[in-house]
Amino acid sequence: MNTRFGEFGGTYISELLVPVLQELESSFKRARRDPKFNSELHYYLFEYAGRPTALYFAERLSKKLGGARIYLKREDLLHTGAHKINNTIGQLLLARYIGKSRVIAETGAGQHGVATATAAALFGLKCEIYMGAEDAKRQSLNVYRMKLLGAKVNIVDSGSRTLKDAINEALRDYATSFKDTHYVIGSALGPHPYPTIVKHFQSVIGKEARQQILKAEGRLPDYIVACVGGGSNAIGIFSAFLKDKGVRMIGVEAGGRGIRSGKHAARLSGDGRKGVLHGSFSYVLQDKYGQIRETHSVSAGLDYPAVGPEHAYLHEQRRVNYVSVRDSEALRGFHMLSQVEGIIPALESSHAVAYLPTLVKKCRKDAVIIVNLSGRGDKDVEYVARIEGELA
Numbered sequence: 001m002n003t004r005f006g007e008f009g010g011t012y013i014s015e016l017l018v019p020v021l022q023e024l025e026s027s028f029k030r031a032r033r034d035p036k037f038n039s040e041l042h043y044y045l046f047e048y049a050g051r052p053t054a055l056y057f058a059e060r061l062s063k064k065l066g067g068a069r070i071y072l073k074r075e076d077l078l079h080t081g082a083h084k085i086n087n088t089i090g091q092l093l094l095a096r097y098i099g100k101s102r103v104i105a106e107t108g109a110g111q112h113g114v115a116t117a118t119a120a121a122l123f124g125l126k127c128e129i130y131m132g133a134e135d136a137k138r139q140s141l142n143v144y145r146m147k148l149l150g151a152k153v154n155i156v157d158s159g160s161r162t163l164k165d166a167i168n169e170a171l172r173d174y175a176t177s178f179k180d181t182h183y184v185i186g187s188a189l190g191p192h193p194y195p196t197i198v199k200h201f202q203s204v205i206g207k208e209a210r211q212q213i214l215k216a217e218g219r220l221p222d223y224i225v226a227c228v229g230g231g232s233n234a235i236g237i238f239s240a241f242l243k244d245k246g247v248r249m250i251g252v253e254a255g256g257r258g259i260r261s262g263k264h265a266a267r268l269s270g271d272g273r274k275g276v277l278h279g280s281f282s283y284v285l286q287d288k289y290g291q292i293r294e295t296h297s298v299s300a301g302l303d304y305p306a307v308g309p310e311h312a313y314l315h316e317q318r319r320v321n322y323v324s325v326r327d328s329e330a331l332r333g334f335h336m337l338s339q340v341e342g343i344i345p346a347l348e349s350s351h352a353v354a355y356l357p358t359l360v361k362k363c364r365k366d367a368v369i370i371v372n373l374s375g376r377g378d379k380d381v382e383y384v385a386r387i388e389g390e391l392a
């Protein structure tokens, strides 16, 4: 198995963990070929999480934007409200397959923590979640949700008390607990083999979308658009089309308050540089000394200073075009899809939606576009109401 995508990826990690990750890689390779593992995975994705998700033709949105036939891949319809459950069901089954009785995970806003705690409850594994104190304060309801699901939540008080500090603590836990514990990483990030494992479990999105669009349109799409935080929903849908030269792909990063403001999370489309974070060589937002910069986005799920290594590779290969969308534009996308289609998208997914007016302007009238709607916006409604002055 390749440990890198071009020069990106790798395993930049304490030597204590090297044999652990090697064992994880070989177990994953075994599981992936095991019909019993695959039928279990299929069973829970379809019977529990709600797959397959619809590929919905957004007729009113297509009309409004004037040209192009726009389809939405409805990952927002999954149990817990986003694509993250594809990965946590996969990794929890993998943990069980290799005989681990406990899982740990990091979480930023709490979405991955909730998805991990959900799968842990489903499979009866012990679960501990690491979350920065700042994030826990902002997302207290998700802290309670995880507890409700039976997880223990460890609040991290070091550093900037956010996601990257939570990852550091989770890695520290893993270094001493790996005998009985699996570390569930939440995106296509981290040291090898995680980016490959997460891509594998998210690739179901692209496989379905490919069949569905062939059935609906009798041909492949011209464009696929997805938002990119760590990059798991994007690589999940892109993966089924990477070999089709005619299919153009667009990854939308968080432009925050604009690239020049420095307050953003545009690693590939902004001013990220090559560097190492959390075990992987990729594009990272850093200062001139190589220290990790603070990032900003209206959507917590896109607010991370590094990007999955395969995206760094696809960027350098020019196979995927990475662009950024600002907070204010994302909010317009959030309102537009709500009003035109009756679908309230997650603020992360709103970034992909918000890029559509720009894309439609420059593509052919009969172009077919698929947008990966990674999650639903219920979690964001109160926050948007607050920042727009609808709530005190």
Ligand SMILES: *Cc1c(COP(=O)(O)O)cnc(C)c1O
Pocket: 082, 083, 084, 111, 186, 187, 188, 227, 228, 229, 230, 231, 232, 233, 234, 301, 302, 346, 348, 349, 374, 375, 376
């Ligand atoms: C977490 C999250 C993302 C960002 O993560 P990726 O790994 O880049 O997909 C995007 N959309 C939603 C709804 C999320 O919860």
